[in-house]
Amino acid sequence: MIKNIIFDFGDIFLNLDKPAVFRNMEAFGFEEMTMEMDTFAKQYETGLITSNEFIKTLNALYPKATETDLIVAWNSILLDFPEYRLEFLEQLKEKGTYRMFLLSNTNDLHIQHVAQTMGKTRFERFKTCFEGFYLSHEIKMRKPNTEIYEHVLALNTLIPEETLFIDDTKENTDSANKMGIQCWNLQVGEQDIIELTQRL
Known part of the structure; x- marks a missing residue:
């Protein structure tokens, strides 16, 4: 479960x-x-x-x-953040069924640009959906290295088999899956995060 x-x-x-x-x-x-x-x-x-x-x-x-x-x-790699995805995330958070975390390979310039482009209010709406907000450049670890998953699991006392990890990079989901974490390697352009409820 x-x-x-x-x-x-x-x-x-x-x-x-x-x-x-x-x-x-x-x-x-x-x-x-x-x-x-x-x-x-x-x-x-x-x-x-x-x-x-x-x-x-x-x-x-x-x-x-x-x-x-x-x-x-x-x-220039960074495009838009569709509002329907943010609303979906907020609705999922509001239900309170799951503990939710963000784990991203990123860097200071990118996250600053995203925050500025989204605007303070929207970015805060996004951040507050998560119990933990883990960015590779802040925690000095990156996916797919095992240590980053171990860090998030240990810090939040998460059981791998009770945890779903969603990432578009197969190398990252393969690494997490070897630890017993359930994974969804989302296929960009074919699948969308709002389909998540069909998988839970």
């Missing part, structure tokens, strides 16, 4: 355009994602480097761009 639900953020509630960053960076000389760049991005996502350090390092790699250009390109 499901008692707890852990939600991802991007492409679960907030629409994303994942290739947009690379598409927009091409104007500055970006050609392909290297292993070094991937490691660097993950360091930022786990809060090991600051936004200032992140942008300055990118600027050194792509001097054609201004720092503002780079921030705009970096945030």
Whole structure:
């Protein structure tokens, strides 16, 4: 029996355009994602480097761009947060049937942009739906590493078999599933979070 639900953020509630960053960076000389760049991005996502350090390092790699250009390109992945999804989440919270948590791989620039774009009132409406609001850059861990799931489970005394984790990335749900957590690997474009009640 499901008692707890852990939600991802991007492409679960907030629409994303994942290739947009690379598409927009091409104007500055970006050609392909290297292993070094991937490691660097993950360091930022786990809060090991600051936004200032992140942008300055990118600027050194792509001097054609201004720092503002780079921030705009970096945030171009972030699209809209449909109101119907927020209302669905609020209705689910209001029922009080499940303990609800957010667990997102994100970074400071992205979360600031989302909060600003949504507006203070809407962002607070979103945050207050959750008992725990876990962002990778704040807790210094990221999915799919096992430690991040262990952290959320232990901190909130959650039993894996009573917990449903929803994420659009199969690598993340596979990792959680190995720990006994029930999972829904949501297929973006084919499924929507508002179908959740049919799965509980």
